[in-house]
Amino acid sequence: MKPAPFEYFAPESVEEALDLLEQHGDTAKILAGGQSLGPLLNMRLASPEVLIDINRLEDIAYIRHDDGYLKIGALARQRTIERSLLIPKSWPLLYEAAPYIGHPTLRNRGTICGSLAHADPAAELPAIATALDAELHILGPEGERSARPEEFFESYMTTSLKPEELLAEVRFPPPRPRTGVAWLEVARRHGDFALVGVAAVLTLREDGTCEAARLVYTGVAPVPYDAREAAELLAGEQPDGESFDAAAEKAAELSEPGSDVHASAAYRRHLIRVLSRRALGKALERARGEGDGSP
Amino acid sequence: MDRHRKTVHLTVNGVEYEREVEVRKTLADFLRYDLGLRGTHLGCEHGVCGACTVMFNDSSARSCILYAVQADGADILTVEGLTSPEGPLHPIQEAFRKHHGLQCGFCTPGFLMPALELLVEKHGPTEKEIRNAISGNLCRCTGYAGIVEAIREADAMWERP
Structure with a gap:
């Protein structure tokens, strides 16, 4: 056995x-x-x-669009993201990252909420939930409570879930207008956990300058690394190579990645720089509605 | 009954079984040792190599990280169920044979399942889609080229039900 x-x-x-x-x-x-x-x-x-x-609880295997939110129940499988018609259109970040989660056979059974509750520091979904300001709905003996990702993820494979609580649903807020997103990652082999992965979210003002941005990374810290100081450099700026370089540089500078058998801290920092610039560039194209908008 | 044991009813390759199992027994071990279906192979036994892949209610799944109790009420397909023992090979197996999609054959039962899943879902998959479908399975003999070729031919030859 x-x-x-x-x-x-x-x-x-x-x-x-x-x-x-x-x-x-x-x-x-x-x-x-x-x-x-x-x-x-x-x-x-x-x-x-x-x-x-909990595999018999079919009634919490839903993915539904409700009140503008995308609501995903505890038993919804990762594979359903790829087959959804709604997600690529309105939550493209989730759609773009899904193929990086392990392999198809794993995604057939792996659940979205399960990945969040497991909180592997190199997993995709915790970083995406952070970048999209998802809400985590938790059931326990005292009823329901809700947590933001930054409250939920505490450390390596550690969340604020109490032993008697269940992560019952994750809610992604409605997409904002003039917003482009991108997910990029580098792994030794496709399907392996990422050395570094980045979620970029870029919102433009009507005049084309940057209103707000988010840069959230996986693989570089015990919890998703939310480089707010770096992303805030973009607010009010022209979204171009220069401002993207500055944000990427800041994100790398403020990161504290570890060295391990898979990659050195210096290499992970290098990846942060390169991937941030590329992800912002891609997010910008999509925010401007260039291409077909889909990942 | 001992609290570490349970009775499961399930269908494997169209045959119904009822067995009492220790709840920590993996589905793979159950198939091999309780049912004698040794076509499902075990490589890494922790969900990395894909050798133990079976169809679980029409979706490919790794039987080494599922427990037999989880299959209570489920419909399982293993390599033994692809074709009858006396009959011709399944078209996917035939294509693997023709294109040298195997050498030692250890990983093959596992590869057949995501190949089957892909071809049931899709006609005319691209090479990228084929490679993606089998990306969770390791083969140390072929270098994958023969496997990809075999799945491509099976796509053309197999008249899906």
Whole structure:
């Protein structure tokens, strides 16, 4: 047997899942897609006493458009992003990044909320949720609460979720006009975790100058690196090579990437510079409506 | 019943089974050792190599990081179910044979599943789409060229149901 022994529950309703979480709290893990948890269990890096499998909860497998928001339930699979007609049009950042999440077979089972709750510092979705100011809706014994990404992601694979809580839904706010986005990343091989990935969001004023920007990175910090100081340099500026270079430089300068077996800190900083410039350039084209606007 | 064991009912290759399993048993081990379907191979056993890929309710999935209990009520297809033991090879298998899409054959059962999934979903996939579909599977013999060629030919030859 690969994993250590555990007790297994497959609740038939969200209420039942929450009851089980309340009962078993600290010693339990939610099993959704299992594409990260499975390997951890098999290698015995994790050995929870109880697994609460939420794969029977079809009613929280939704992706829907509601009140301008994109609402994604806890069991919605990553693969559904690629097959959605709505997401490429209105939340293209999510659509553009989806193919970088592992491989198709992994995305068949891996869930969007599961990736957020797992909070791998090199994963795509936490950075995207941060860049798009997503809201995380959490259910627990005290009812519902909502968290912003910067409150939710605390450290490496650590979130503000309490042991008895479930990340039930992530909500992406409506797209803003004159806004272009881009996702770029560098990995050793396609489908591997990124050495560095960047989400760029650029909003223009009617006169073509930059109103606001966001630059959020994966792979360079314990939580998504939200380079606000760098992005704020762009506000009021002409969006061009010069201002993009300045923002990219600032983002690299203020970053504190680590060195590991995959890449040195200096190389990661280099990637921040290069990818930021490219991503801003791409976001600008899209904000101006050049090309067909789709990734 | 022991709280670490459960009874599962599932369909594998069109045959219904009911078995009691230890809940930590992977679906791959269940298929191989409880059902004797050893066509599903285990390489890395932690979701990296793709050798253990099966179809789980019509979607490709890695059976080494699924537990047999999760397949309760599910419909599973393994390489043994692609064609009858006496019958001709499945057109995708035939194309793999023709184009040297395998050498040692260890990874092949895993490759057939995303190939099947792609071809059921799509007629005339591009090379990029083929390579993307099989990107989660590792083959150390072929260099992938034969596999891509085989899937391209299977696309042309296979009359989908």
